[in-house]
Amino acid sequence: MSERAVNYAFQKEAQFVVCLATRCLSPGREQLAQELIGLGLDWKRVRILSQEHGVIPLLYPHLISRYATAIPPPTLKGWSFDLSANAMHSLYLSAQLVDLCSLLENHGAKVISIKGPVLAKQIYGHVDMRQFGDLDLLIEETELELVGALLREEGFSPNLLRLGTQSARFFHDNTDSFKRARDSLAVDLHWRPTLRCFPFVPTFQELLARSTRVEMGGTVCTVSAEDNLLILCAHGARHGWTSLGDICDIAELMRSSQNLDYKYLDQQIRELDAGRILQLGLGLAHYIAGARLDEPVMRLFGSDAIVSRWCASVAGKLFTRKRKGSEEVPLATITLRTIPSLAGRLKYLLSRFFLPTGADFAFYPLPESLLSFYYVLRPVRILKVIVERLATRPSLRKNRR
Numbered sequence: 001m002s003e004r005a006v007n008y009a010f011q012k013e014a015q016f017v018v019c020l021a022t023r024c025l026s027p028g029r030e031q032l033a034q035e036l037i038g039l040g041l042d043w044k045r046v047r048i049l050s051q052e053h054g055v056i057p058l059l060y061p062h063l064i065s066r067y068a069t070a071i072p073p074p075t076l077k078g079w080s081f082d083l084s085a086n087a088m089h090s091l092y093l094s095a096q097l098v099d100l101c102s103l104l105e106n107h108g109a110k111v112i113s114i115k116g117p118v119l120a121k122q123i124y125g126h127v128d129m130r131q132f133g134d135l136d137l138l139i140e141e142t143e144l145e146l147v148g149a150l151l152r153e154e155g156f157s158p159n160l161l162r163l164g165t166q167s168a169r170f171f172h173d174n175t176d177s178f179k180r181a182r183d184s185l186a187v188d189l190h191w192r193p194t195l196r197c198f199p200f201v202p203t204f205q206e207l208l209a210r211s212t213r214v215e216m217g218g219t220v221c222t223v224s225a226e227d228n229l230l231i232l233c234a235h236g237a238r239h240g241w242t243s244l245g246d247i248c249d250i251a252e253l254m255r256s257s258q259n260l261d262y263k264y265l266d267q268q269i270r271e272l273d274a275g276r277i278l279q280l281g282l283g284l285a286h287y288i289a290g291a292r293l294d295e296p297v298m299r300l301f302g303s304d305a306i307v308s309r310w311c312a313s314v315a316g317k318l319f320t321r322k323r324k325g326s327e328e329v330p331l332a333t334i335t336l337r338t339i340p341s342l343a344g345r346l347k348y349l350l351s352r353f354f355l356p357t358g359a360d361f362a363f364y365p366l367p368e369s370l371l372s373f374y375y376v377l378r379p380v381r382i383l384k385v386i387v388e389r390l391a392t393r394p395s396l397r398k399n400r401r
Contacts, residue, residue, distance in 0.1 A: 228253060
């Protein structure tokens, strides 16, 4: 484990989870884990943290092989159940992914699978080595009606698209959530890699041109390792880096991808102005997840001391704040810091404050004839979230006493 990670102000249970959240346990991590056990751990808390941060498949092999005698049998049995449940769920979702991609491609749609089981297969070698709850499919926006209709025929019900494709485009989203009642299978259908106000990922056509196919009992189209790195870093930045599992994904990607095209990455950094996003993602993978960065990566990572301070800021909040999606943290400071220009930050803030999204529709559904009222509802809802967040800050609660 990085010395920087050891010095972060994690509680001992959180530090234990960080310590073992890796496929390759170094002697330093192994020794630190033993020392933490000696201090006495709340094993229920450790299990909860490993569940919340999606790292059970990484922790469990180390727990059972090295520390099983220190763990209360009921807690160890619960971990075993968690692992088995995750494995069955992952295998089922993998089979569904192959079927869905085959269906869409047979009807002429171009589809790219991202995250989920295909990412697990790419960077961990097995689909059950990563926790995920749904499937993520990326398509061209021009094929939205076709793909939406095909998913409906398969029993999926959309959130936004149930209004009709044109009405759904009123909302400034890049995705819609589909769910199938018979097995509760959830599919997030993306028609742009990121929100328009946060465009730090290549376009669909660029991703497709560099795509590869992965064998999963049937081949599935997915992004290249380089594009995966950009997508994972952008995803983490946009959501404020609230998950240890997201950081571990980047660390494992760096370990499993020995021949990254650094020239391409450097070009994308310049064209997309994504330097800070990549720096922060790589920095977190290095400082928290212990990823080794070779010389070409270090050139991308840079030596800016600001990045290490960002990492410390993320680490300080990783296990203390509630995990929230980008809809609920539109003013996440870490997200703003990854946008280099003042104009870009202002655009992002204005977009997140005033442009309606599917979360507003879910909060208060309105008929199609009243969609324009969301331009008023959106800022009111966001202000409400901000006030609630401020009210829960410990410093404010202390001042009220």
